[in-house]
Amino acid sequence: MMSLLELEKGKEGRVVLIQAGRGLINKLDGLxxxxxxxxxxxxxxxxxxxxxxxxxxxxxxxGRGMASKIMVETGKK
Incomplete structure (x- = not known):
């Protein structure tokens, strides 16, 4: 698991966790x-x-701060 900020350009990941408060979680959900x-x-x-x-x-x-709170998995271990 890594943050979306750490994910390489061109790569895809599945969101597994958003490490943020309710406000940001709701904003991201709307997106x-x-x-x-x-x-x-x-x-x-x-x-x-x-x-x-x-x-x-x-x-x-x-933003980068927002991306750093979105945790993704790529399927690679």
Missing amino acids: GIRPGVSVKKKSVSLVESPILISVGRTQIAI
């Missing part, structure tokens, strides 16, 4: 990001910039 959902890391640019992910056919930019 379609919840445990059991597959997400793909599309791009990473500068150190302080958001990362681009895809959830289904939707692309979403999220």
Whole structure:
């Protein structure tokens, strides 16, 4: 298990845990990001910039702090 921030660009992972308070969990849920959902890391640019992910056919930019709270599994051990 690793954070979405640690996931390599171009790789896909399944959300297993969101380590955040109710407010952020609800916000992410509204974006379609919840445990059991597959997400793909599309791009990473500068150190302080958001990362681009895809959830289904939707692309979403999220901040690095938010991405660090989303724990994913890739299927690789």
